[in-house]
Structure formats: C-alpha cells, structure tokens
Amino acid sequence: MSPSVKALLLAATSATLAFPALAPAYGQGADFQSCLQNIRSEALKQGVPASVADTALRGLTPDQKVLDLDAKQPEFSLTYGKYIGNSITADRVAKGQQKMTQYASLLGQLQSEYGIPPQYLVSFWGMETNYGTYMGDFSALRSVATLACMTKRTAFFTNEAVQGLRILASNHMTTQQMKGSWAGAMGNMQFMPSTFTKYAVDRDGNGKIDIWNSIPDAFASAANFLRGIGFKPGLPAAEEVVLPQGFPLDQADTTIEKPVRAWAHMGVKRAAGGALPASDENAQIILPAGWRGPAFILYPNFKAVMNWNRSTLYALAVSLLAQQIAGGPGVMQAPPDDDQPLSHDTVVDMQTRLARLNLYTDEADGLLGPKTRSAVRLFQKQVGLPADGHPTNAVIARLQQTAR
Numbered sequence: 001m002s003p004s005v006k007a008l009l010l011a012a013t014s015a016t017l018a019f020p021a022l023a024p025a026y027g028q029g030a031d032f033q034s035c036l037q038n039i040r041s042e043a044l045k046q047g048v049p050a051s052v053a054d055t056a057l058r059g060l061t062p063d064q065k066v067l068d069l070d071a072k073q074p075e076f077s078l079t080y081g082k083y084i085g086n087s088i089t090a091d092r093v094a095k096g097q098q099k100m101t102q103y104a105s106l107l108g109q110l111q112s113e114y115g116i117p118p119q120y121l122v123s124f125w126g127m128e129t130n131y132g133t134y135m136g137d138f139s140a141l142r143s144v145a146t147l148a149c150m151t152k153r154t155a156f157f158t159n160e161a162v163q164g165l166r167i168l169a170s171n172h173m174t175t176q177q178m179k180g181s182w183a184g185a186m187g188n189m190q191f192m193p194s195t196f197t198k199y200a201v202d203r204d205g206n207g208k209i210d211i212w213n214s215i216p217d218a219f220a221s222a223a224n225f226l227r228g229i230g231f232k233p234g235l236p237a238a239e240e241v242v243l244p245q246g247f248p249l250d251q252a253d254t255t256i257e258k259p260v261r262a263w264a265h266m267g268v269k270r271a272a273g274g275a276l277p278a279s280d281e282n283a284q285i286i287l288p289a290g291w292r293g294p295a296f297i298l299y300p301n302f303k304a305v306m307n308w309n310r311s312t313l314y315a316l317a318v319s320l321l322a323q324q325i326a327g328g329p330g331v332m333q334a335p336p337d338d339d340q341p342l343s344h345d346t347v348v349d350m351q352t353r354l355a356r357l358n359l360y361t362d363e364a365d366g367l368l369g370p371k372t373r374s375a376v377r378l379f380q381k382q383v384g385l386p387a388d389g390h391p392t393n394a395v396i397a398r399l400q401q402t403a404r
Contacts, residue, residue: 032150035145035148036057036060039148039161039165040053040057043161043165043166046166047166047169048162048165052165056168056175057145060142063138063139063142065182066142066146066147066183067146067150067151069182069183070147070183073344075344076341076343076344077342079289080288080289080293080316080335080339081293081334081335081336081339082341083313083317084313084316084317087314087321088320088324088330092130093321095126096125096131096321096324099122099125099126099131100119100326103219106215106219107219114220114223114224114226116227117233117322119323120231120318120322121219121223122322123318124222125189125219126325127318127321128188128189128190129188129189132218135179135181135188135212136179136185136186138180139176139179139180140178140179140184141161141164141165141175143180143184144157144160144161144164144183144184144193148160148161160184160192160193163193163197164178164184166193166197167197170197186212187212188211188218189211191221195225196209196211200217200224201217202217203216203217204216225308226304226308229304229307229308230301230303230304232300232301232304234301235281235299235300236299236301236323237301237304237315237318237319238296238297238298238302238319239271239272239323240331240332240333241268241269241271241285241295242270242271243267243295244266244267247266249287249386249388250377250381251266251285252286252287252295252389253285253370253374253377254286254298254370255370255374256284256285258283259279259281259282260276260277260278260282260283260299261276261280263283263285264276264278271295271331272328272329272332281299281300285298287388287389287390288316289336289339289390290336290339290388290392291386291388292335292336293333293336296316302315305318305319339392340393344366346396347366347372348364349400350376352364353399353400353403354375354376356403357379357382357402357403360372372391373390373391376395379402380395383398383402
C-alpha cells in the first residue's frame with residue numbers, strides 16, 4: 001500500500017465515523033445494487049443527469065482486486081531512513097530537475113498566479129506518479145463504488161462516487177477514460193474525485209479538464225489545490241536543522257510550536273549553514289529517526305503539504321525532494337543504521353503496555369502516530385532515557401521489563 005493511499009484510507013475511516021447513519025451495504029448481489037441506487041439518488045440531487053448516472057452505473061460490479069488490495073495492511077511500518085531512501089533517489093531528483101527545466105515557462109506562470117514554487121509542483125508529481133509514468137489503470141468510478149458499498153467507509157467513498165459521476169457529467173468523459181489507482185486517485189497528481197470537482201482547472205482552455213494527458217491542466221489543478229489548502233509564498237515547507245548541545249528533546253514534537261525566531265534564540269541553526277529565517281511564523285521541530293538522526297524544522301507550509309497527504313514522512317519527502325530539485329542540498333545527518341521498522345503487532349503490544357502505565361489512552365491500533373510517540377516520550381522521561389518519542393528496540397525492551 002502506497003503512503004498516499006494509506007493516509008487516504010485513514011481519512012476515510014474518520015469520515016465514516018463522522019456519519020454513522022450511513023451504514024455500509026455488504027454483499028455482491030442485491031445489497032450492492034441497492035448501494036448503487038443510493039449513490040445514484042445522491043448524484044441526481046447534485047445535478048447529475050439521470051442518463052449519465054444510469055449509463056455509468058449500469059452493469060457495474062464490485063472489483064474484487066480493489067477489495068483484496070484494501071484488505072492488505074502493511075505488516076511493518078517503514079522507518080524514516082527507508083521511506084526517504086525509497087522516495088528520494090538520485091534518478092528522481094535528476095528527472096525532477098529535467099522536468100522543471102522542460103516546463104519552466106508554464107511553472108513560472110503558475111507561480112505568479114498561484115504563489116506555488118515550481119519545485120513543489122514537480123516534487124508532488126514525482127512522489128505521486130513518478131512524473132506521470134504510472135497513474136493507475138483501475139476504473140476510478142468502479143473502485144470508489146466498490147469501497148463505498150463493500151467496506152465500512154461508506155460515507156467517504158459514497159461522496160467520491162457521487163463526485164465521480166459529476167466529473168463524467170460535466171467533463172464529457174466515459175468511465176473507461178477515468179482511470180486511477182485502486183482507491184480512486186486519478187491522473188498525474190492522483191486527485192480523488194472530490195478534489196477534482198473542487199480544484200481541477202482547464203488550463204489549456206480546450207473546454208475539458210484532463211489531468212491525465214494535459215500537463216497544463218495537471219499542474220494548474222495542483223497549484224490551485226495547494227493554494228486552496230493553505231500553501232503560501234515565503235518560507236519552504238521544511239528544512240534540516242542542527243540542534244544545540246543540551247536541546248530539550250521533549251520540545252521536538254509536532255504539538256510544540258514556537259516562532260522561528262524563538263527556535264533561533266534557542267540555538268537551532270540550518271544544517272546547510274547560517275541562521276534560521278528572521279520570521280515570527282510558528283514552526284515545529286521533529287526528530288523522525290530519534291535523537292541520533294536528523295532534525296527538521298517544519299514551517300507553516302508543511303501543514304499545507306500534510307493537507308494533501310496526512311503522512312508526516314510523505315510530507316517530509318515532498319519537502320526534501322523539492323529542495324533538491326531546486327538545487328539545494330540533500331539531508332546531511334544520516335539516520336542510525338540500527339533503526340528498524342516495527343511490526344503492527346509490536347506497536348499494539350507497545351501501546352497496550354503504555355496504557356498499563358497510564359501513559360496512553362487511545363485504542364491499541366498498531367499505528368505509530370503522534371499520540372503513541374507522545375506516550376513513548378513520557379515513558380522515556382520516567383525511566384531516564386533521551387525523551388525523543390522514538391521507540392527503538394532498546395526502548396521497547398525497557399518498556400517490556402517495566403510494564404509486564
């Protein structure tokens with residue numbers, strides 16, 4: 001499962017919980033057809049002509065491959081080092097630089113109009129589809145209808161199916177043309193149907209929005225989306241920093257915000273050399289590989305990148321890839337060699353033990369998120385370990401001894 005899809009499905013779960021009245025329709029026979037009729041009814045309320053909805057939904061069946069992929073949960077979560085190593089390769093940086101040169105005129109125009117630096121548009125393109133080399137070959141409508149009718153995330157994917165029908169109606173497309181990933185993300189930038197209907201732009205002016213084959217449409221749509229979710233000109237999204245000796249590690253957490261000037265006053269400096277920007281904007285410090293790995297400062301634009309995809313590592317990869325595409329340095333501090341991925345079961349066990357110590361109160365879901373890291377940090381403080389919130393094997397072993 002790609003990080004984009006994984007974050008999407010986490011968001012979809014939250015959306016379903018927010019609309020408990022929309023119960024899932026299980027089964028491949030009458031139940032599935034009943035669910036499709038619900039989608040049709042909602043689409044008609046939103047202005048989709050009955051002829052378009054009927055043509056698109058006629059004969060539609062669940063896609064078992066989508067369900068199989070949806071059921072495949074990753075056994076191990078990737079470490080920072082593995083994730084960044086896979087995402088930012090010399091080849092991807094070089095291709096990104098070539099693409100930025102190739103489309104310099106268009107990217108410059110979009111920067112003037114939307115305020116989005118070219119390297120960020122190209123970085124998203126590289127992360128999402130490796131510069132358009134793989135956009136997915138699933139029927140996007142069939143995928144989202146399958147997920148709406150055959151999983152517990154009915155509310156989220158019912159809306160995506162309705163928005164897909166709206167695209168067919170307004171954009172004069174066929175379901176065969178509207179291809180995407182198994183979870184319904186489409187085109188060069190992997191837009192979900194709801195993102196398309198809200199932000200997609202006909203940049204080339206041919207009367208049709210084509211994020212699959214028109215680079216002007218794909219880039220302008222991405223620029224419009226990024227502006228819409230809060231990306232502003234000025235500071236980058238993130239950059240590597242060096243922390244001073246004795247820096248309080250419990251301050252390196254996404255829940256702690258300080259003005260950039262305040263971090264500079266504490267002795268935080270750019271890893272590439274020089275002082276931090278003289279800015280009163282709030283920022284956070286993170287240590288994605290623990291205190292032995294690199295440190296990063298997250299500026300306000302990082303939150304916008306996170307609005308595209310709710311994975312911290314994904315957002316960090318986009319930021320670092322953009323920096324290198326623009327000719328900036330790579331990450332200088334290597335992650336520790338012994339940093340190993342944790343299995344789902346290991347994280348569940350860790351959360352359970354932290355709960356016994358009254359340090360963790362959420363569900364033991366096996367996901368290593370901010371709340372789990374905060375609980376790990378509290379435990380580290382209790383037992384006198386560096387409080388970086390990073391669960392190394394040594395920290396886990398100590399937890400197992402403490403909370404039997």
